[in-house]
Amino acid sequence: MAAASPPAARRRSGSARSRLIRPGLLYWIGAMPAAWTFWLGLADQLGADPMKVLERALGLWALRFLVAGLAITPLRRLAGINLLRYRRAIGLLAFFYAALHLLVYVVLDQGLDLAAVWADIVKRPFITIGMAAFLILVPLAATSSNRMIRRLGSAWVRLHRWVYLAAAAAAVHFVLSVKSWPPEPLVYAAIVALLLGYRLVASLRRPIAGTARPALSSR
């Protein structure tokens, strides 16, 4: 959940890789899994439990985009690959998918039974945690415009660090939603842990990094 940062992007504009796709195009590409899965659902091609497949696919894509967004800084620092100009689109896609996931849960899964939804949110830790992840993403999506980045200045960077918590919550939500310990949620949890761990280590090594770099840096 972050915005393309013009200065940083300009600094590294030599990277041909990041010029292959315009960031605007990413929204269309990113919307395809949702459109495709929904189409398969309407065509009765999602197997025995189509609602569950759609609900899970949307949630999983939200988590994938969160992971992709978190991978951008380590990729740039460790591998020299600069995908910073895509980060806003990736973050917003994560938000859109989380919103669709929530919408399918409320409308198709629970049949708009708001009492049941509320009971789930307050009583089921995995749903509470998932809901918390979504609520964190709301202000981040709302402040993703260039105008908001300029207006909030260094507060924007602090605000958008909440994405770390959202990603951790999303991964825990996934792990807790299943019986026993199947591998897939654990793999995602491990990747998120790795990406967050990288930031922890980096911040311990350079304790003043946050203030030393420009407000619109890659964090």
Next chain:
Amino acid sequence: MLIKAASDIRPSEITPRSVWLRRREFVAAATAAGLIGSAHPLRAAPLAARKSPYSTDEKLTPLEDVTSYNNYYEFGTGKDDPAANAHTLTTSPWSVTLDGLVAKPRTLALEDILKPETLEERIYRMRCVEGWSMVIPWVGFPLADLLKRVEPLGSAKYVAFQTLHRPEEMPAQRSFFPVLAWPYVEGLRLDEAMHPLTILAVGLYGETLPNQNGAPIRLVVPWKYGFKGIKSIVRISLVEEQPPTSWNLQNPHEYGFYSNVNPEVDHPRWSQKTERRIGEGGLFAKRRPTLMFNGYGEQVAHLYAGMNLRQYF
């Protein structure tokens, strides 16, 4: 034991006397049809079965869904894993050991188990602990019939069941990080096991069980969550103490020994008040309310009279 029939049985569903009198021919037909000792264990063989007054008249879940949406963790945790992987299981020859507190312990080949039994079609609701349900036309016979043949002793209080442990044919049993302790085990109280609704199924939709549904012989206890229906059974032991059960071992806080379907007692992580009926309405299917004892309360509630079902979940 007081046994009541379901109130929703229509006279037309009860087997005509003329058919009933020819029941032994059906058994012979089942044998001839190749259920027993089939050279093609993977291919479903037709099974003759008489109708049962215990069947529901609800709309059947399509065969495609019943055989492609399964929980059988020995073949993977994904719902489509069993259908994709269970073909590796050899189900013939097959034998079941009956032992423990019985007068006549023995190991019986599947064909010897079935020889004296009259197969019945039992159309049951199946409610999974995950919040979905199906209506499945099982083919099987009462577990009580088999237990009586080995003559349980007075000291027997519970029945313990065990699934096959054959890692070379069951991929998840070879896993470095097992999702459950193998082999899968389950248990019932003796009165639950002797209840006429409790069956051992050897088929569904009029044919032998597909491997992903627990071939060649599995337990079906329609008033309990689906995971109590242990698959591919190799051992049935009569015991005095409550036996261990796989999901209870995995997480005792979430899965109890009884695991009766109960909309009032939630799973700690999700509600059990409602369920989605598989194969009903696609994306826009509405949830339906979950019934106490999965709708079999009239027949089984007396088994739990006076018990706190919140404590014994």
